[in-house]
Amino acid sequence: MSGLESIFLTASLACVILVLLVAVFSSVISRKNSRAVIDKDKGGRSATGTPSGVLSVSSKILTILSLVLVTLTLVFRIIQTGHGPFSNMYEFALAYVWGIIAMVIIFEWRYKTASVRNVGLIVALLLLIFAVVKHSTPQPLVPALQQSTLLSVHVASAVFAYGVFTISFGAAVLFLIQNRRSLSWLPDKETLDIISYRSVIIGFPLLTLTIVLGAIWADIAWGKFWSWDPKETSSLVTWLIYAVYMHARLMRGWKDIKAAIILVAGFGAILLTFFGNYIFTGLHAYN
């Protein structure tokens, strides 16, 4: 079983690399086409930046295939361990990758933007490399983690939240690039702003749910729903940053660049929370 898990993990990594290579190739062609259009009709621009034809279809199919492969890796892991992917960093990294790929598929289908997908997939690729490095044989659960149902829901909620926040990060980064360069092959700023906001309004309630579920579990396991444990606090910092984003959008002068910067900071807080185990000591100290 462990062999199959390793095979699917390697295949997932290869597939994500392939999607990104196709994306680079399609981007080059798209830029050439865009230049041709501009030469022909000054001011003409691609509406969405989506590569067309065969490459577009190929990248979509490969992205879906990546999701299938990561799903199979997770399934074989869960069959081995008998619980959700929450006991170590390898399992959670894999689940996070699943969340990112699922979200990039949904957002690409909804907004027809391959560029945001590609940023998301770069993050997924880095996490997959991390997962390959951290891959380990399953270990039995320590008593505090023997709360499979609640922990699985807690982690599932975090996976979707982190996945969708990766989309908002991708859209924010592209927004900042567009703001400086105004590239014809990238989505326009309004679309990127809408993608950022829509992803945050999905992610923010999910992150809230993650924190509340974590608090319920902490109350059951440790007798205190909030202990100011560094990882808890770091997730609160993440939540507060996205709360700032939600409120900043209501303020004059805080839209656009400042909002995009807040989203980049929010993603930094997610990474801090995710990798915090290697920095913090406390109740979440596991590897």
Add this chain to the structure above:
Amino acid sequence: MASKKNKNKKGHGAIKSVLQWLWRQFSSVRLAVILILVVTGLSLVGALLIQAPAEISGDPQAYSSWVNMVSANKMGGWAPVLSALRLFNVFRSPWFIIACVLLMINILICTLNRWNSIKSGIRGGSIKQEEVFYTSGDSCGRIDNIQLVSADVALLSEKILKGRGYRARIQSDNTFLYIAADRNRYFKLGTYLSHFSLILFVLAFAAGNYLGFREIKFSVAEGAFREVGHETGLSLQLVSFVDEYYDNGAPKDYRSEVILYEGAIPVKEATIQVNHPLVYKGVRFYQSYFGPAVKMQIRDENGQDIFSGNITMDDSFVIDGVQRYKGIIELDSLQDIGQVNLISPAINAVDDIIPAGFIGVDIRNKNNEQIDLKLVELGKSRVIAGMEFTYLGESSYSGFQVSHDPASTIIWIASALFIFGMFAVLYFPFRQVWVFSRPSGKESSSLFLCARSPRGFKSNSELNAIMDQIKKELTSHPAMDGKEDN
């Protein structure tokens, strides 16, 4: 007299203007953002900077030693500076508390301040808008040359809007017809729910800390009883404790078989495990830690039992690099003796002073001065300070956290309300559409539409969908030849 009145009036005016200024400041979203950023920054410090353990924060001497230790090990000269800034106790620091309190006030005032706009949104504002409203807005469109009278066009628009879930209010002014439509108006109250639930959450958190109690170190040796205190009338007896391990040495299970007494009556027998606390009348017992206990018997010179039972060795300390455990027997009933400290070596520790299989008996007077210190071998007796000590055997103790938080239910209700309110606001956005129909000829009319959606939602897409639907309905009319001009 008149000047005094004027002075009072001026004074009241000044207070009023200060209060108004404060109200304005606290009703600003900008202040909310600044305060959230301050709380975020301080929380980040709390996550990244080592924090003083909660149990020493009330003990200045222990805290000072801890800061010295941190200074020596990690921070060097920065430790006293960070300590002076209260950053080692950041979540109990005045900065954090003040920022949180100001944020709560800000949330309260911001929310109250929005009542009028929410109320007007729910009631519905003005139906009639000037024509310039329809021609100058960003999300506006028009359909010209409709071969129907304006009343019919308005009725058709009303029907379509109602079909899309809008509440449509219609008003006529001769041959001019106006419609104001809105959707999800009651979901605007979600903002109240989520913001007030945050305040409720913080109040419940504070009330729980004030009205409840928490014992983080509640050790009970096997076979022993211990009163919970805090006017609960409860006491816990530990029947047995078991710790199990996997083959790789990792912990598998900790469980305590206990009997809970209310007064002298046993009210509950239970197994307490991690993730499975014992709950009785709101008092919760959590499995938290465990350790060794010793079984000891003490007799006086006449052979009468002074003490017989298991003692928890739950105080761990290190001297000259050797770890030992300490347990205490209080002997207040004796005239000259205050307490007996039992000292045992740590498991697998190499201890030249107290070898394995022995226990140190340290007898103290009422002033905590040492009377005698001797070793007693396992299974043997020894007379020390006129008393016979028998080291009967080894045992275990189980450590619990005992807590009572009368506001915990409110905290979970507040959390649920917050999520519910957030869903209501974010997923059921308040949308508004205004329609104006006027004659453009004898049997023809023009239709003007404007839409407004919350930030982050494109009003144009909703407007286009409504206009497409209207045009589709119009094309089915035989006399109709519509022409759009966005």
